[in-house]
Amino acid sequence: MSETQHQPLRIVITGASDGLGYHLARNYAAHGHDVLTTGSRQINDERLYFDQAGIAYVRADQSEPQRAAGRIDEALDRLGWDRLDLVLLNAGVGWSGDPAEEKPDSVAWQVAVNLGAPVAIAHRLSSRLFAAEGKLVLIGSTAAASGNARFATYAATKAALDAFARALREEWAGRAQVLMLHPGPIRTDMHAKAGLKLGLVRRFFMTPERVARAVAMAVRKGEAKRMITRAYGWRSLLSRPREGQL
Numbered sequence: 001m002s003e004t005q006h007q008p009l010r011i012v013i014t015g016a017s018d019g020l021g022y023h024l025a026r027n028y029a030a031h032g033h034d035v036l037t038t039g040s041r042q043i044n045d046e047r048l049y050f051d052q053a054g055i056a057y058v059r060a061d062q063s064e065p066q067r068a069a070g071r072i073d074e075a076l077d078r079l080g081w082d083r084l085d086l087v088l089l090n091a092g093v094g095w096s097g098d099p100a101e102e103k104p105d106s107v108a109w110q111v112a113v114n115l116g117a118p119v120a121i122a123h124r125l126s127s128r129l130f131a132a133e134g135k136l137v138l139i140g141s142t143a144a145a146s147g148n149a150r151f152a153t154y155a156a157t158k159a160a161l162d163a164f165a166r167a168l169r170e171e172w173a174g175r176a177q178v179l180m181l182h183p184g185p186i187r188t189d190m191h192a193k194a195g196l197k198l199g200l201v202r203r204f205f206m207t208p209e210r211v212a213r214a215v216a217m218a219v220r221k222g223e224a225k226r227m228i229t230r231a232y233g234w235r236s237l238l239s240r241p242r243e244g245q246l
């Protein structure tokens with residue numbers, strides 16, 4: 001390899017079979033990076049599957065946090081990736097409705113997927129991240145701070161994730177960076193999956209493509225904590241990675 005050629009960086013993105021994660025994975029792959037993605041769905045009979053863009057996928061259902069972390073770890077062993085430049089913990093679920101009517105199973109499910117699994121995966125992948133002095137990115141939500149009555153448990157899991165990020169930043173100081181990014185509303189199917197009918201208001205949400213660009217800009221800048229607003233999304237249109245950069 002010549003001095004001007006860059007080694008592809010190695011990236012893990014959870015929850016990349018749909019929505020924001022899907023666009024993040026495609027963006028990073030389009031810039032020549034190696035990407036391992038996850039989701040809960042079975043895409044193929046293979047344990048480790050590669051799509052046409054060369055993006056790897058492993059099923060890792062975060063409703064069982066330790067098991068999901070183990071499956072990602074095992075996939076990384078198979079790929080031979082002992083160093084990770086970026087781990088983007090993006091997978092998330094929500095339930096929308098009157099908090100008084102929410103079933104205990106729904107609370108436990110969101111806590112496992114949105115909080116328990118990121119904690120388990122972060123710890124499991126830490127040595128690979130330290131080896132590259134990489135970046136761990138946690139995807140939260142502005143709902144964590146805004147108080148959203150119809151997404152109470154969801155908002156609570158994202159607020160807890162923010163607290164986890166603060167603690168981890170101290171614990172990992174000098175070994176890996178920890179970034180906490182809180183997007184505003186995104187035009188994905190997440191709300192419909194959560195049981196919320198949005199109607200016309202959905203049109204005013206940021207597109208997942210724009211949010212993916214904004215997330216990439218925040219990652220490049222190494223922003224410890226950032227609200228991904230519409231204005232930040234616009235700014236990201238002017239920002240492009242240099243070759244070999246994340």
Ligand SMILES: NC(=O)c1ccc[n+]([C@@H]2O[C@H](COP(=O)([O-])OP(=O)(O)OC[C@H]3O[C@@H](n4cnc5c(N)ncnc54)[C@H](OP(=O)(O)O)[C@@H]3O)[C@@H](O)[C@H]2O)c1
Pocket residue numbers: 014015016017018019020021022038039040041060061062063090091092093113139140141142182183184185186187188189190191193
């Ligand atoms: N949409 C918004 O307005 C909004 C706003 C702020 C923050 N966010 C956050 O942004 C992130 C992405 O949301 P999105 O809007 O892109 O949602 P989305 O379109 O519903 O996609 C969610 C992704 O998470 C995966 N996932 C769901 N349950 C999982 C599980 N049990 N185990 C592993 N993966 C699982 C899904 O894959 P499978 O279907 O294969 O399980 C999918 O790839 C989430 O953390 C969300 O909280 C979203």
